[in-house]
Amino acid sequence: MKLVFATNNLNKLAEVQKMLPNSIELLSLKDINCFDEIEETATTLDGNAKIKADYITQKFGYNCFADDTGLEVESLDNKPGVYSARYAGEPSNSENNMQKLISELENKTNRKAQFRTSVCLNLNGKQFLFNGICKGEILSKKQGEKGFGYDPIFKPQGFDNSFAEMSSEEKNKISHRGIAIKELVDFLSNYKS
Numbered sequence: 151m152k153l154v155f156a157t158n159n160l161n162k163l164a165e166v167q168k169m170l171p172n173s174i175e176l177l178s179l180k181d182i183n184c185f186d187e188i189e190e191t192a193t194t195l196d197g198n199a200k201i202k203a204d205y206i207t208q209k210f211g212y213n214c215f216a217d218d219t220g221l222e223v224e225s226l227d228n229k230p231g232v233y234s235a236r237y238a239g240e241p242s243n244s245e246n247n248m249q250k251l252i253s254e255l256e257n258k259t260n261r262k263a264q265f266r267t268s269v270c271l272n273l274n275g276k277q278f279l280f281n282g283i284c285k286g287e288i289l290s291k292k293q294g295e296k297g298f299g300y301d302p303i304f305k306p307q308g309f310d311n312s313f314a315e316m317s318s319e320e321k322n323k324i325s326h327r328g329i330a331i332k333e334l335v336d337f338l339s340n341y342k343s
Contacts, residue, residue, distance in 0.1 A: 151175065151338070154182055156202040156216035161298045162327070169322055169331050174338065182210050195220050195232055196279060199270035207272040215271040215334060219327060221300050223251070223288060225260040234300070248303050251288060261287045265304065265326035269334050278337065282329030297321065 202216030230237040238246035292302035294314030301313035
């Protein structure tokens, strides 16, 4: 089965590829010659995932899935949420986003947070949604060199290391995206068209 993953993020693509069975050929946007900037204009993660998946299916005709992820910080009324990638403004920059978040939490004792991922799958004319949540806390300074985005300042619940200190295999077992993609993989493994 061929599936397009509607992302330009090569880190995400590699992370997801490792989780899919060999029976699924994963194509990137580059693989289908899609270089369009798909506007994420929804106010929810589900909405943005749907926008991206629908764009690829309608314009290119492929079965496709797309995701959107947000970091929700309890003491900041669940911000940055849907605006996580552009939290410190345009152009999006992980370093600036982390610094802004750390400074906003400077005098707060509640550092509880959760990553949430929504995956939208368009398959043979039907649409399916999958979600994953990983609870944890925001660290006061960066730890680790691996991963991407907010990984160096997010410590998952029950662990001593940040996501950026974990191998991709360790992270995929417990991460928001790992949980949502596992739901997707389980669904695809049992799917009868």
